[in-house]
Amino acid sequence: VPTRRVVSFLSDYGLADEFAGVCRSVILSVAPDVQVVDITHEVPAHDVRAGALTLVRSVQYLPDDGIVLAVVDPGVATERRLVGVAAAGMLLFGPDNGLLAPAVAMLGGASAVVSLNRPEYRLPAPGPTFAGRDVLAPAVGYAASGVALSDLGDPVDPAGLVPGLLGLPTVNEDGTIDAEVLWIDRFGNCQLNVGPEDLGDAARSGTRVQVRWADQARTARVVGAYADAKESELVLLVDSYGLLSLALDRRSAAEECRLRAGAAVRLVPPRPGQEDGS
Amino acid sequence: VPTRRVVSFLSDYGLADEFAGVCRSVILSVAPDVQVVDITHEVPAHDVRAGALTLVRSVQYLPDDGIVLAVVDPGVATERRLVGVAAAGMLLFGPDNGLLAPAVAMLGGASAVVSLNRPEYRLPAPGPTFAGRDVLAPAVGYAASGVALSDLGDPVDPAGLVPGLLGLPTVNEDGTIDAEVLWIDRFGNCQLNVGPEDLGDAARSGTRVQVRWADQARTARVVGAYADAKESELVLLVDSYGLLSLALDRRSAAEECRLRAGAAVRLVPPRPGQEDGS
Amino acid sequence: VPTRRVVSFLSDYGLADEFAGVCRSVILSVAPDVQVVDITHEVPAHDVRAGALTLVRSVQYLPDDGIVLAVVDPGVATERRLVGVAAAGMLLFGPDNGLLAPAVAMLGGASAVVSLNRPEYRLPAPGPTFAGRDVLAPAVGYAASGVALSDLGDPVDPAGLVPGLLGLPTVNEDGTIDAEVLWIDRFGNCQLNVGPEDLGDAARSGTRVQVRWADQARTARVVGAYADAKESELVLLVDSYGLLSLALDRRSAAEECRLRAGAAVRLVPPRPGQEDGS
Numbered sequence: 001v002p003t004r005r006v007v008s009f010l011s012d013y014g015l016a017d018e019f020a021g022v023c024r025s026v027i028l029s030v031a032p033d034v035q036v037v038d039i040t041h042e043v044p045a046h047d048v049r050a051g052a053l054t055l056v057r058s059v060q061y062l063p064d065d066g067i068v069l070a071v072v073d074p075g076v077a078t079e080r081r082l083v084g085v086a087a088a089g090m091l092l093f094g095p096d097n098g099l100l101a102p103a104v105a106m107l108g109g110a111s112a113v114v115s116l117n118r119p120e121y122r123l124p125a126p127g128p129t130f131a132g133r134d135v136l137a138p139a140v141g142y143a144a145s146g147v148a149l150s151d152l153g154d155p156v157d158p159a160g161l162v163p164g165l166l167g168l169p170t171v172n173e174d175g176t177i178d179a180e181v182l183w184i185d186r187f188g189n190c191q192l193n194v195g196p197e198d199l200g201d202a203a204r205s206g207t208r209v210q211v212r213w214a215d216q217a218r219t220a221r222v223v224g225a226y227a228d229a230k231e232s233e234l235v236l237l238v239d240s241y242g243l244l245s246l247a248l249d250r251r252s253a254a255e256e257c258r259l260r261a262g263a264a265v266r267l268v269p270p271r272p273g274q275e276d277g278s
Numbered sequence: 279v280p281t282r283r284v285v286s287f288l289s290d291y292g293l294a295d296e297f298a299g300v301c302r303s304v305i306l307s308v309a310p311d312v313q314v315v316d317i318t319h320e321v322p323a324h325d326v327r328a329g330a331l332t333l334v335r336s337v338q339y340l341p342d343d344g345i346v347l348a349v350v351d352p353g354v355a356t357e358r359r360l361v362g363v364a365a366a367g368m369l370l371f372g373p374d375n376g377l378l379a380p381a382v383a384m385l386g387g388a389s390a391v392v393s394l395n396r397p398e399y400r401l402p403a404p405g406p407t408f409a410g411r412d413v414l415a416p417a418v419g420y421a422a423s424g425v426a427l428s429d430l431g432d433p434v435d436p437a438g439l440v441p442g443l444l445g446l447p448t449v450n451e452d453g454t455i456d457a458e459v460l461w462i463d464r465f466g467n468c469q470l471n472v473g474p475e476d477l478g479d480a481a482r483s484g485t486r487v488q489v490r491w492a493d494q495a496r497t498a499r500v501v502g503a504y505a506d507a508k509e510s511e512l513v514l515l516v517d518s519y520g521l522l523s524l525a526l527d528r529r530s531a532a533e534e535c536r537l538r539a540g541a542a543v544r545l546v547p548p549r550p551g552q553e554d555g556s
Numbered sequence: 557v558p559t560r561r562v563v564s565f566l567s568d569y570g571l572a573d574e575f576a577g578v579c580r581s582v583i584l585s586v587a588p589d590v591q592v593v594d595i596t597h598e599v600p601a602h603d604v605r606a607g608a609l610t611l612v613r614s615v616q617y618l619p620d621d622g623i624v625l626a627v628v629d630p631g632v633a634t635e636r637r638l639v640g641v642a643a644a645g646m647l648l649f650g651p652d653n654g655l656l657a658p659a660v661a662m663l664g665g666a667s668a669v670v671s672l673n674r675p676e677y678r679l680p681a682p683g684p685t686f687a688g689r690d691v692l693a694p695a696v697g698y699a700a701s702g703v704a705l706s707d708l709g710d711p712v713d714p715a716g717l718v719p720g721l722l723g724l725p726t727v728n729e730d731g732t733i734d735a736e737v738l739w740i741d742r743f744g745n746c747q748l749n750v751g752p753e754d755l756g757d758a759a760r761s762g763t764r765v766q767v768r769w770a771d772q773a774r775t776a777r778v779v780g781a782y783a784d785a786k787e788s789e790l791v792l793l794v795d796s797y798g799l800l801s802l803a804l805d806r807r808s809a810a811e812e813c814r815l816r817a818g819a820a821v822r823l824v825p826p827r828p829g830q831e832d833g834s
Binding site: 013014015016017018019020021022024025026028029032035036045046074075123125126127128129130133134 | 284315317332339344463503515516517518521528
Binding site for chain 1: 569570571572573574575576577578580581582584585588591592601602630631679681682683684685686689690
């Protein structure tokens with residue numbers, strides 16, 4: 001088994017406490033040649049869905065033969081398993097609670113899964129197990145050092161992994177689309193779970209699409225780039241992940257529209273022959 | 279003197295400014311093969327006690343032969359010394375203000391201490407010395423490159439290090455315990471300076487312990503895991519550092535109880551024969 | 557072309573999203589032996605001036621033969637170029653919008669500039685180009701791996717780089733100085749664009765300088781160190797970058813004086829023979 005060079009680390013630990021730092025140190029204590037790269041540690045606390053979405057946005061950019069450590073774990077110390085998963089050339093470690101599943105699916109599915117239940121690859125804990133520090137980080141370290149995944153725990157049927165719950169949009173008969181805000185980024189752009197193919201002809205630049213949410217409705221113009229938005233104009237554009245996003249030029253669409261991750265949004269494209277969706 | 283591979287870095291610099299980044303760069307300019315691992319840079323500004331507690335929680339998980347750089351330094355440019363300390367197989371660098379002392383004690387005490395007073399191992403400063411950047415980071419870099427600690431400065435009597443001030447709990451004659459909140463973690467759990475051994479029989483799961491602070495009192499049930507807490511139930515459990523912690527399941531006990539680090543808390547265990555402490 | 561070991565990375569991406577992490581991963585996918593060091597990712601969103609100032613404060617402490625990746629890019633997907641710049645022994649990559657210019661000037665000017673317009677050194681994007689991830693990070697990775705700057709894009713006249721706009725202070729005929737707050741650091745110290753040489757004799761410790769801003773005026777005593785400030789006393793001192801800074805001992809001068817980066821400040825030194833500037 002070859003050694004691996006890069007560990008990409010995602011969690012809801014935040015950076016104020018030493019949680020992420022200690023996990024990094026444990027990995028390096030076992031595998032001093034590895035590099036630990038932070039994806040982010042600011043996943044909202046206990047928000048498995050947000051963590052899964054962050055991981056799925058990132059996974060295609062991680063080194064092909066790298067290791068992923070992902071920890072968002074509201075069920076600490078309960079029955080959920082801690083697992084190691086082989087998918088394409090990568091290894092992913094984390095709780096089996098849906099956090100890893102969408103990334104594993106994007107990689108083409110798991111070729112092997114183990115339950116990290118071998119005490120010889122865990123740290124002794126002075127109290128209840130701290131899963132990241134005591135189980136996952138050492139497993140990552142040993143895997144990076146060349147210990148085979150099959151040695152780190154008992155095999156688990158890949159079909160038994162807890163699936164992720166990422167909603168698909170509904171295209172209604174009248175052509176409207178019931179969508180969801182997947183993610184608000186730092187700049188306040190609201191990524192929807194809708195690709196340009198779902199909008200069909202209405203995805204062309206210049207189209208005006210009505211956007212409805214809560215008790216509000218507003219028209220958004222389809223544009224090619226953030227900078228094409230006029231001042232105060234709400235726009236709809238394909239973002240750099242290939243999904244539609246609501247945006248305002250250099251301002252936060254999320255703040256102005258009071259949209260949050262998970263919010264339901266209906267898109268009303270113009271009918272054929274109409275100029276806009278209002 | 280062998281080279282060292284990993285530097286663990288803790289400070290109150292925050293991440294908004296370039297302070298931590300520049301220190302990392304200075305270390306790597308001197309020792310390009312070292313890896314700098316952040317423990318945290320979000321120690322509250324100038325809070326030596328919080329920094330010392332963070333370091334003491336982390337030190338047992340750091341690489342055995344690693345280097346620690348710790349900077350929380352309210353006395354910048356005054357009389358406090360900047361020191362390098364050898365303890366067990368590790369080297370620790372920081373201000374001599376109590377920040378390093380508890381970690382050094384946990385490692386079994388200092389075998390050697392030097393004052394970092396050699397100009398040839400400092401950076402020239404364009405103004406007053408920026409201790410992290412101009413003195414500590416270069417010393418860490420030289421130590422990682424194999425310069426002996428004894429070459430980095432004049433020897434200091436290890437007994438002369440400024441001690442840390444971490445309070446012990448008081449067990450009163452009536453069995454109550456006067457304790458202190460050591461730390462509020464990201465999830466709002468309140469770690470106390472009390473181990474399960476201090477509570478004696480009352481540390482068994484199911485015991486109800488009365489908790490008093492400020493003008494409030496509330497009963498906490500001793501449980502084995504965060505997830506054992508019922509909704510809205512305050513619980514007392516041994517945390518993953520082996521200390522007792524006040525917690526609510528998936529919510530912030532600190533916020534609900536308005537507890538802060540340093541707050542005084544009295545634990546009233548049930549008397550023998552009684553069912554609870556109220 | 558030799559390989560390079562250290563990439564110093566500055567952006568306005570923040571750490572909540574995976575932007576910075578994905579850029580790090582892309583660099584390491586191309587150049588697995590490089591170390592990526594974060595300067596900071598908390599430059600205020602779209603604030604090119606703040607980013608340029610952070611970079612210029614840092615650049616002298618970065619490894620001599622290192623690479624800089626800097627991304628603060630309000631003009632995403634518009635006409636601004638993405639460039640690679642050779643200056644002294646360093647390579648700097650970023651948008652050509654004034655972000656790099658002050659650091660390049662401090663390094664003695666650019667010896668070569670290229671426009672990063674070669675598709676073979678970019679990542680394919682699923683939507684509009686994400687400049688950091690799809691263009692700049694791969695270019696940094698290839699440059700670190702030994703690809704010559706001249707292979708990464710077409711040459712650009714160094715004189716055509718967009719200049720930075722960092723204001724110089726104005727010394728008036730009556731000896732007063734019209735200055736600007738360059739930077740508020742984590743501790744609330746207000747760095748001015750004024751060096752001690754601009755103040756002349758008044759830069760000596762003990763001098764009282766009147767400071768005027770907005771509709772306020774206050775006297776600041778020139779001191780040698782933060783700790784020389786008496787309680788509640790506003791002081792003026794040379795900071796560790798060699799510039800004058802307004803400070804309060806262990807408290808935030810910015811908060812107390814309601815000063816922000818970019819604020820105009822007038823310094824009124826005492827006239828010769830006078831004791832203070834009030």
